[in-house]
Amino acid sequence: MSMLAVLLIALFSMFAIGVPIFMSLGIASALALLVSDILPLAVIHTALFEGLNIFPLLAIPCFIVAGTLMEHGNITQEIIDVVKILAGRMFGGIGLTALLACGCFAAITGSGATAVAAVGSIMVPAMLRNGYSREYAGSVSSCGGTLGILIPPSNPMIVYAIICNISIIGMFTAGFIPGFIMLFALCCVAYAQAKRHGFKGDMDQEAFKFISLLLAVKRGFFSLATVVVVLGSIYSGLATPVEASIVAVVWALFVGKVVNRSLKIEHIRLALREGAMICGAILIIVGTSALFGRVLTYEEVPARLANAVIAFTTNKYLVLLMIMGVVYVLGMFMESLSMVILVTPVILPILYKLGIHPIHFGILMVIATEVGLLTPPLGVNLFLASKVAGTPVEKLAMSVLPYIGAMTFVLLLILFCPILATWLPNLLGYGL
Numbered sequence: 001m002s003m004l005a006v007l008l009i010a011l012f013s014m015f016a017i018g019v020p021i022f023m024s025l026g027i028a029s030a031l032a033l034l035v036s037d038i039l040p041l042a043v044i045h046t047a048l049f050e051g052l053n054i055f056p057l058l059a060i061p062c063f064i065v066a067g068t069l070m071e072h073g074n075i076t077q078e079i080i081d082v083v084k085i086l087a088g089r090m091f092g093g094i095g096l097t098a099l100l101a102c103g104c105f106a107a108i109t110g111s112g113a114t115a116v117a118a119v120g121s122i123m124v125p126a127m128l129r130n131g132y133s134r135e136y137a138g139s140v141s142s143c144g145g146t147l148g149i150l151i152p153p154s155n156p157m158i159v160y161a162i163i164c165n166i167s168i169i170g171m172f173t174a175g176f177i178p179g180f181i182m183l184f185a186l187c188c189v190a191y192a193q194a195k196r197h198g199f200k201g202d203m204d205q206e207a208f209k210f211i212s213l214l215l216a217v218k219r220g221f222f223s224l225a226t227v228v229v230v231l232g233s234i235y236s237g238l239a240t241p242v243e244a245s246i247v248a249v250v251w252a253l254f255v256g257k258v259v260n261r262s263l264k265i266e267h268i269r270l271a272l273r274e275g276a277m278i279c280g281a282i283l284i285i286v287g288t289s290a291l292f293g294r295v296l297t298y299e300e301v302p303a304r305l306a307n308a309v310i311a312f313t314t315n316k317y318l319v320l321l322m323i324m325g326v327v328y329v330l331g332m333f334m335e336s337l338s339m340v341i342l343v344t345p346v347i348l349p350i351l352y353k354l355g356i357h358p359i360h361f362g363i364l365m366v367i368a369t370e371v372g373l374l375t376p377p378l379g380v381n382l383f384l385a386s387k388v389a390g391t392p393v394e395k396l397a398m399s400v401l402p403y404i405g406a407m408t409f410v411l412l413l414i415l416f417c418p419i420l421a422t423w424l425p426n427l428l429g430y431g432l
Contacts, residue, residue, distance in 0.1 A: 080123065099187050116385055173235075222260075371411075
């Protein structure tokens with residue numbers, strides 16, 4: 001039996017019986033090497049080391065730590081207070097506030113699950129108090145959390161840029177326009193759903209007054225400045241994404257401990273523990289996927305796949321539609337970072353042969369993984385929002401369908417109009 005056959009049979013067999021992804025990748029690769037007469041077993045530790053020895057990966061756990069510190073340091077609440085003045089009294093105003101707050105929070109942390117936990121824990125009780133259904137509250141929170149991986153900084157974007165050997169800042173820049181389009185689309189669905197079910201705004205919220213907005217901005221100045229500090233340090237050239245993630249941690253500590261005085265030692269300990277756990281999980285997956293990718297490359301699987309696809313069609317839009325369909329299905333079973341790590345190296349040769357801009361495909365990949373956060377049986381955001389809203393996952397899965405429809409519309413818009421993803425990075429000199 002060939003090395004490739006052993007690799008694929010072992011991999012899918014372990015997937016079928018529920019073996020964790022990192023173990024499936026590592027065991028399948030090791031078995032394939034055992035039947036190989038050419039590649040030595042020494043490839044295992046070499047590939048694992050090379051996969052882990054990637055400096056930009058340090059940004060991911062640091063952004064996770066920063067997000068947890070902001071949640072407990074009252075930064076999230078102050079951002080919500082400002083947004084609520086703008087949208088609080090509209091139909092579905094509390095839901096719109098949750099989405100807009102998630103958009104702001106996304107511009108700081110780069111994690112979808114963190115946004116659901118931080119914003120949802122505050123906004124879901126507020127929606128329930130004002131007569132909103134649990135399904136509506138949970139669906140808005142879970143969908144708002146998906147913005148965490150599209151609006152930069154974004155953890156999947158960091159991993160994708162590393163794999164493709166393109167600028168991380170270029171990927172971040174490309175996410176702005178699609179991110180705001182996605183935020184607008186989700187807000188339209190939330191408003192329409194609230195109008196349909198008669199969910200009014202927060203009646204305890206005073207009517208919009210410019211002076212009230214100014215006072216709220218003044219009170220939350222340092223919290224709101226977090227977005228400027230983090231993104232400004234990156235785009236001004238003062239800091240790399242890794243250094244900006246450290247800046248985010250230091251700023252969150254300063255605001256939470258010195259300005260708001262609500263950050264306690266146990267909160268810092270919790271943030272560090274969560275960052276370490278996320279870091280460990282990512283490193284294990286990245287290391288084993290590097291080994292898996294080495295075996296695939298030796299067997300020339302990416303090149304063979306590229307030739308097979310091109311033999312079928314050279315229409316890049318049709319190819320992108322087929323790939324997105326596959327990613328939608330994979331998203332039901334795989335975590336977003338795992339999917340980016342596993343799929344990207346295989347797809348990359350196809351992109352270059354068809355002249356597809358890797359930044360354009362990267363944004364499409366991130367949007368498709370966003371949908372995966374909302375689709376069971378995995379659906380990380382769905383399960384988090386289910387716990388926060390106290391509603392069964394089955395009901396919540398039905399409630400998010402209109403939002404998934406809006407996200408799919410945005411994906412198709414970006415797919416057929418690549419300039420929406422590539423214009424800004426090209427303008428700023430971060431494109432290819």
